[in-house]
Amino acid sequence: MNERASREEKLELGVELLAHLEREELSLSAAVDRIETVTTSPALTRDILDAAEKRGVIERENARLRIQRGGTHVNYDTQVVRREGEFECRRCGAPVSTGHFVQLDAGELGPFGSSCIRKVTGRDDDE
CATH class of the missing domain: 1.10.10 (Arc Repressor Mutant, subunit A)
Structure with a gap:
């Protein structure tokens, strides 16, 4: 985005x-x-x-x-794209050399670092 x-x-x-x-x-x-x-x-x-x-x-x-999603999770194989470069994680602000971007119908969201992408999508618990 x-x-x-x-x-x-x-x-x-x-x-x-x-x-x-x-x-x-x-x-x-x-x-x-x-x-x-x-x-x-x-x-x-x-x-x-x-x-x-x-x-x-x-x-x-x-x-x-x-x-109330009815089973629609982010598919890491098809909806998360990794790109090499110099990025700043959109969630935590840390510099990352591999940016993870979520491809959704409404647009692309990212870049995220490897741990933040899991938190943003709810795969890892952060509560």
Whole structure:
């Protein structure tokens, strides 16, 4: 995702990212951590959560989210692309020489380092 992506593009990417999380349930703070790879705007973060809820992607209860995806995880063989170069991880800001990019219908998200890609997609627990 480039920095000049439109608000609507970011909203769609954020909703799709939530739909593809491997975790069935997570805290609101963990969800926001993932959404912050798309946007750091509090207003857009709220809009992503609201849109995801309205579309049936998530259910919210107190400070917890339940993912209602129906089995759609990020496929690491086909949806995660690795590129060599000089990158900064979109999640933690660390320099990485191998960037991992998630290919979603709404667009590309990344780069991430090898451990952050697993956290962003929900493959590794960070709570």
